[in-house]
Amino acid sequence: MSQARFQPGDRVKVRNAEVVGHMRTPRYIRGHEGEVERICGFFANPEELAYNRHGLPKRALYRVRFDQKKVWPDYQGPAGDTVDVEIYEHWLDKA
Amino acid sequence: MSTHHDHDHDHHDHKHPTQPDVDGPLTYHQRLEIAVRELLIEKGIVTADEVRRAIEAMDARTPAQGARIVAHAWADPAYKKKLLTEPREASLELGVDPGVTKLVVVENTDKVHNLVVCTLCSCYPRSILGLPPDWYKSRAYRSRAVREPRKVMSEFGLEIPDDIAVRVHDSTADMRYLVLPKRPKGTEGWSEEKLAAIVTRDTMIGIAEARIP
Structure with a gap:
């Protein structure tokens, strides 16, 4: 376990990666920019655990908040609507 | 066996529907x-x-456990604060073990309405609310709740005015979300037991609001 790379309020961008196998970053959010809402803690990587590997070192998990209107260009609703998604650090870059 | 039947397994004079047998091949x-x-x-x-x-x-786990937690939070501001900041400890305090996943409690206010979904599978605070409803696990809810939450809520009979932000929580990893619904007006002085009765499962997912029946 190491230090969390991002802090609440940091702007981050989700990697637009194509991954084969088990993953926890939904496709709809890849490539989008959001703001770190909180650090959820450090967890063994579920993408490794799924294959009976130890998933270590533990990874920082963040809750990242995205503006709905940016995620869905045709979003029906006011500007303040958001979606929070839990994303592991190895899926995030500084925006 | 009675003689007026020409087959050997219907012993009644009237027909009644039977539970269909589930003996198809296993998946x-x-x-x-x-x-x-x-x-x-x-x-x-x-x-x-x-x-x-x-x-x-x-x-045996039912939404009644969550309702008890919410009712106590409505009645006791100090407990509410604890529930929002230390949800695990607050839940344990009322004898409800939130299990191995991390519990996050999100509060509905006059400015924010929260809605919970798990787009990847069906993550749900089972240890607090029991098993999720079938619709929560459906592909339609999982895909639409993030994309058009206001429309989905309106199909469930819940209209959120535009001056209240809708905050969707996609429960994709190790957090489990419990919505703390707004306490309805007119419930001042109610006992916690009476309050808990209006805190339904759907209000704690965010697809409904608690109201006086």
Whole structure:
């Protein structure tokens, strides 16, 4: 376990990666920019655990908040609507 | 057997519908589950009774546990603060074990309405609310709740005005979300028991609001 790379309020961008196998970053959010809402803690990587590997070192998990209107260009609703998604650090870059 | 029947399994004079038999072929994953379970029992790692008890304990969990937590938070501001900042401890304080996943409590206010979904599968605070409703696991809810939450809520009879932000929580990893609904006006002075009765499962997912019946 190491230090969390991002802090609440940091702007981050989700990697637009194509991954084969088990993953926890939904496709709809890849490539989008959001703001770190909180650090959820450090967890063994579920993408490794799924294959009976130890998933270590533990990874920082963040809750990242995205503006709905940016995620869905045709979003029906006011500007303040958001979606929070839990994303592991190895899926995030500084925006 | 009565003589006026020309077949041998209907002993009544009237017909009534029967529960359809579920004896079609097993799916791959059903076969896999049975095989693994039987092996675990055969090798003495778990007993059949332990498996049964685990299922029984899971089925015994109901939204009433969550309702008790919410009602206490409505009645006691200090507890509410604790529930929002230390949800695990607050839940344990009322004798509800939130389990191994991390509990996050999100509060509905006059400015924000929260809605919970798991787009990847069906993550749900089962240890607090019991098993999720079927619609929560449906592909339609999972895909639409993030994309058009206001429309989905309106189909459930909940209209959120535009001056209240809708905050969707996609429960994709290790957090489990419980919505703390707004306490309805007109419930001042109610006992916690009476309050808990209006805190339904759907209000704690965010697809409904608590209201006086």
